Amino acid sequence: MEKKNVFFWRIKSLTLNLVLVLAIKLPGCTGQGRxxxxxxxxxxxxxxxxxxxxYQDDFLHCGGYQRYLANNESCGTCGDPYDGVRHNEAGGQYATGIVGRYFSLSDTHIxxxxxxxxxxxxxxxFRLCPHNSVNEPVSQMCLDRYPLLIEEGVSQGTPYSFEPKISGTYNLTVQIPDGMFCTQCVLQWKYRAVALVLNNVTFMTMMMTVVVVGVMTFLTVFIIMIHS
Structure with a gap:
């Protein structure tokens, strides 16, 4: 089906694009990913x-650890500083709206x-929000309502999380909730990395969150359209 004809069909379009939300920096130790x-x-x-x-797309850190603490441990939903410019949210520099992937309704997983x-x-x-606005930033509250099941997490005994062991590439599958229809859905990936810094009794935790944003629109045959 040609792109120019896509809106003659009933479309369930799911826009996905990802941004790092949070990376708390430890001495000599940083978690990075994309x-x-x-x-x-x-x-x-x-x-x-x-x-x-x-060029720093694998290390968006909410403005750094101290700024994260100063903001009451808060961060922009898409990795930008909580009290700063939101380059990765709707209307920001990297939120271009370009279509990247297509899926049919029969594809119940991403x-x-x-x-x-x-x-x-x-x-x-991973979390999914039926946001329904391409111009408004998504809220964390909405995302938190819809945690997603991760198939590879199920095999680890933790259906809603997956534990990476080392640096590298991980191919995963997340499940789209039944009945999830929206004009804009937002998919969020969080990575919470943990590290120990042994300085007498010092213990520190490092966290990074990554976000994918998506858009859904309805017409005649459902197609999930994944884009930025």
Missing amino acids: MIEPPMRSSMWRYGFNTPNN PVTIELTGSYGGKFE
Whole structure:
């Protein structure tokens, strides 16, 4: 089916693009990563899309650990500083709206590929929000209502999280909730990495969150349209 005819069908379009939300920095230890399938907003330029370049796309850290603490342990939903410019949210520099992937309604799962360039244990989590606005930033409250089941997490005994062991590439599958229809859905990936810093009795935890954003629209035959 040609793209120019796509709106003659009933479309369930799910826009996905990913951005790091949070990375708490530890001395000599940082967790880094990006979603490469579907490519996140800050990384789309690496995969042939005409989008702005972000050469630090695997390390968006909410402005750094001290700024994160100063903001009452808060961060922008898409990895930007809580009290700063939201480059990765709707209306921001990397939120271009370019279509990247297509899925039919019969595809009840979303395949994702995560590349960890720096890993310190921890876990992945995914959430989905029926946001329904391409112009408004998504809220964390909405995302938290819909945690997603991860098939590979089920095999680990933790259906709603997955534990990476080392740096590298992870191919995962998340389940779309039954009855999830929206004009804009937002999919969020969180990576909470954990590290110990042994300085007498010092213990520190590092956290990073990555977000995928998506759009759904209805017409005659459902197609999930994944884009940024």
